[in-house]
């Protein structure tokens with residue numbers, strides 16, 4: 001029993017709206033050399049990550065599939081786009097999970113449009129109570145700290 005438990009792959013699962021940068025973020029965290037980011041069509045197991053389609057997060061009846069998949073993960077990562085912080089998640093939504101839930105404000109490299117305060121408020125409103133990281137999946141800003149935190153959860 002203990003052995004089986006130990007052999008289980010530790011995973012983080014990435015949630016967020018269409019285009020928030022979930023796939024780009026996983027690429028950047030995985031040191032993927034080529035940029036594979038294109039529209040995610042299904043729940044996609046990628047090593048330590050589970051990538052998800054934004055459409056699933058945005059629609060209640062599809063969101064249930066994500067909830068089911070989340071049962072097996074150690075930490076949930078919720079990504080918002082700093083340049084268009086909006087959400088379809090109901091208030092306090094992420095409080096239902098027993099795992100830690102951390103927030104990512106992505107695309108902070110787009111200085112002219114980024115509104116990190118609004119993005120932060122939004123993450124708190126939808127029940128993300130864990131740490132919030134301010135990153136750019138494109139330039140790599142902020143990813144070092146995030147990686148450290150994730151590895152702590154996945155050990």
Ligand SMILES: Nc1nc2c(ncn2[C@@H]2O[C@H](COP(=O)(O)OP(=O)(O)OP(=O)(O)O)[C@@H](O)[C@H]2O)c(=O)[nH]1
Nearest residue numbers: 018019020021022023024040053054107136137138
């Ligand atoms: N400037 C900038 N663009 C980014 C960043 N992260 C992602 N993008 C761009 O945003 C677009 C959407 O990125 P994806 O990673 O495909 O977004 P996603 O959340 O996986 O989207 P879905 O799979 O459709 O749910 C792409 O054109 C990315 O290149 C970032 O940090 N900065």
Ligand SMILES: [Mg+2]
Nearest residue numbers: 022023039040
């Ligand atoms: Mg994607």
